[in-house]
Amino acid sequence: METTVGLRERKKAETREAVHQATIRLAVERGLDHVTVDDIVAAANISRRTFSNYFANKEDALLYGEEQRIRSLLRGVRGRPLDESGWQALLGAVREMLADTGEPDREWAVRTSLCKRHPSLLARQLANHAGLERELAQAIAERDGEDARGMRPRLLAAAFLVALRIATNVWIEEQEARPLSQIIEETLAQIARPFG
Amino acid sequence: METTVGLRERKKAETREAVHQATIRLAVERGLDHVTVDDIVAAANISRRTFSNYFANKEDALLYGEEQRIRSLLRGVRGRPLDESGWQALLGAVREMLADTGEPDREWAVRTSLCKRHPSLLARQLANHAGLERELAQAIAERDGEDARGMRPRLLAAAFLVALRIATNVWIEEQEARPLSQIIEETLAQIARPFG
DNA sequence: GGCAAACTTGCACACTGGGCATGTATCGTA
DNA sequence: TACGATACATGCCCAGTGTGCAAGTTTGCC
Known part of the structure; x- marks a missing residue:
């Protein structure tokens, strides 16, 4: 379905997905309001600043x-x-x-x-x-x-x-x-x- | 419709209404994201902390x-x-x-x-x-x-x-x-x- | 008048969103 | 394959936010 796409694009998609998954997992474990953005970025191995490059907030990530x-x-x-x-x-x-x-x-x-x-x-x-x-x-x-x-x-x-x-x-x-x-x-x- | 209600209740209702109106006025003037809670409380003559006693955030106030x-x-x-x-x-x-x-x-x-x-x-x-x-x-x-x-x-x-x-x-x-x-x-x- | 309950306020603190500067990985091209 | 351009990640910073706590202040009630 997708034509071969550059490495850069693929990595972005992976990161986005990883952040998304991490957010869901943490939210299920503790409830979203006991999850901070710092928790999420720790789980997804990115910096807090980078999180903002992908999502405006944790709701969007979820x-x-x-x-x-x-x-x-x-x-x-x-x-x-x-x-x-x-x-x-x-x-x-x-x-x-x-x-x-x-x-x-x-x-x-x-x-x-x-x-x-x-x-x-x-x-x-x-x-x-x-x-x-x-x-x-x-x-x-x-x-x-x-x-x-x-x-x-x-x-x-x-x-x-x-x-x-x-x-x-x-x-x-x-x-x-x-x-x-x-x-x-x-x-x-x-x-x-x-x-x- | 309303039975006579205490001064306390009336004052609360007035304050709530004042905050609400102030929020609308400011939001119309500059757009909601150029309005801070501090702006609102200044316009409504209450403290920032009190704002939170009435509304969780400016969207709710509006x-x-x-x-x-x-x-x-x-x-x-x-x-x-x-x-x-x-x-x-x-x-x-x-x-x-x-x-x-x-x-x-x-x-x-x-x-x-x-x-x-x-x-x-x-x-x-x-x-x-x-x-x-x-x-x-x-x-x-x-x-x-x-x-x-x-x-x-x-x-x-x-x-x-x-x-x-x-x-x-x-x-x-x-x-x-x-x-x-x-x-x-x-x-x-x-x-x-x-x-x- | 005076006590209790309700409300307001200031303070402190953790969290958030986003601008800016800088380093780093990827891409397109020669 | 090398290299300049570009996109992206990161760290630093700061204004803004939401809320618990501990006062002060007002209102309700006897």
């Missing part, structure tokens, strides 16, 4: 994986056949993603659980979602030939993300008893149906 | 009004006649609120605009919404006689808030040309209708 997942989903939507409507493309992209990566890793569940306990994490995660929502609305508007500033594309994008978010929460609360893909299908079906 | 509005909406929903369904109660509460306070003040528009520019504000605002969402889901579940941990009450609450949030954004982007209440009715109608 949620880096989430950010990757978000970018991936967005790429998926953009890459769907152009004859699909906006909503179809959203459904297609999420199904494709679940099929590709199989059931999501426990790490994801762990990250999401951490978010529920820690307000500052939840906040940042939702902000990431908001960014995604805007991009999705844009993509949908292009597909359906509408104005991206209109309300319909935005409502579609937002409703879609709501369904994903709630499905994830349910999945985690059920201790991952059912496959996530099944729960997602349910929430997506529910939200696409009229209520009142 | 969004205090939003928090009030949220609590008010939640009270509204809880206070709706018990024969209304969850969704009806949501609609009723928001209409009641708009009718009571009339068209929302410019201050609200200003706050919301600030959020769009400043990521840390957006994050905190969305976290507040998440809190409200949980409570709304709870209230809906009670009305409709369902499990609060099931997906339907949550989807209703989330979809409702999505409609409000997007309506607000549209309203602001249109420079408040149309009444907010009208835009809200539109987004609520849209999201309650099937799509795909």
